[in-house]
Amino acid sequence: MSCAPSPETRDIPIIMLTARSEEAERVRGLATGADDYMVKPFSVPELLARIRTILRRINPDAVADQLKAGDLSLDRKTRRVTRGARDITLSPTEFRLLEHLLQNPGRVYSRAQLLDTVWAMMSRVDERTVDVHAAACGKP
Secondary structure (H helix, E strand, O other): OOOOOOOOOOOOOOEEEEOOOOHHHHHHHHHOOOOEEEEOOOOHHHHHHHHHHHHHHHOHHHHOOEEEEOOEEEEOOOOEEEEOOEEEOOOHHHHHHHHHHHHOOOOOOOHHHHHHHHOOOOOOOOOHHHHHHHHHHOOO
């Protein structure tokens, strides 16, 4: 049985986590569109490694340690931002905002989209918060 993925979900990676360990089940899972197949019980470090592998293939910037645009550089491991040879000090929220924008170059986002992505964990944030943080990121 083969099922064609819909255009909306075609690029979403899928890892099947299942108790079914028979070869026929693994083959069927992969043949129906899964990118990977893991049998329970599984180790969390292995699952995370498989997720990173898939993300590295479909969106290298999603797992890259360094993001760059021109002379602007963002290091995810050290949480350091530099422009040329100069360090730039950012708040944690400004860092997440810049990280998101560097991950998705050339895209335009509405305030609502940025709030959903960058401020997702905060419950009550006004849309104008984006303006304040974007202005702070633009200071020389």
